[in-house]
Amino acid sequence: MSATLIAADPARPAAASRGAVQLSGVGRTFATAQGPCPVLGDVELEIAPGEIIAVVGPSGCGKSTLLRLLAGLDTPTAGSVGIDGSPLRDTDDRTAVAFQEPRLLPWRTVAQNVALGLPRGTGRVDVQNRVAELLELVGLTAAADRRPREVSGGMAQRASLARALARGPEVLLLDEPFGALDALTRLRMQDLLLDIHAAEPTTVVLVTHDVEEALYLADRVLQLRAIATDPGTSSIARVIDVPGIRPRDRADHALTDLRAELLEGLGVTTSHLTSQENR
16 A cells, blocks of 8 residues: 655745755564564655654654664665655764763763764864754753753753764754653753744654644654554555644644644544543
C-alpha cells in the first residue's frame, strides 16, 4: 500500500536556505528470533528548510527509529532518505542529535563539552569564539567552567543542545530532549528552543510523548502508528498543520481542540482527562 507524499505547506515561509529533508518509501524491518519485525513502513514525507516537525505516536511505532534513520545512525531496509536532494550519508555531518539524557563527559567542563561538537580541525580561536557564542545563546556563559555534576538537569540539557548546534547542522534531531525535566524547566526549555531556532533557524525534527509540547513548538505534527501487526500499511497515521505563528498562546482554544484530536488518535480518552483537569 503506497502512501501519498506529504509535503510542507508552500504558504509557510522557509526560515533557512538548507535542510530540506526527503523521505521516500522509507521502511525499517528488524530481524528477530520470531522472524522479521516491521517497525516503519512506507514513510513518504517532505520537510521544508527551517521547519519544525514534531513526531508523536504510541510505543513501538518507530519514532526513535525514524530519528536514527535521519541521523544516519541506521539504514532503511526500504526507500531512501535525503537532505537537499542528495542521499543521507553514514553519520551525516549535516545532522546533529540531542537525546533525552545530556550525555556530557563528567571530567570536562560545560564549555569543553560544547566544544566537542565542533568539526575536527577547527582553530583554537574559532573554537573559543564559537563556544562563547553558543553558551551565550543557551544562557550558560556563567557556567562555562563548571563540571556537569555542578549544574542542574536543565543546564546540562542546554549544554547538550549547544553541543549539537556547534557543528552548524542543517537538521537538528531531538529525541525526547526535555522528557526527564520537571514541568517548569520543561516549559522554559521549550521557549529556549524557539529562541535558538529564531537565532539559528535549522530544520528541527522533535520526537516527543507530550502532545501539548508538539503543538506549541511545531509547524506540523506527524502522528505515527504501530505497523507490526499490519505491515502493509504506512506508518504515517496523519499529519496535522498547527495554526498560528510561534510563539503561540498555550491556552489557545485551537490548540486545545487539536490536542483532543491527537490524544484520541493515540487512544487516550479525552473525556476522562477533562474530568480530571476540572477537579
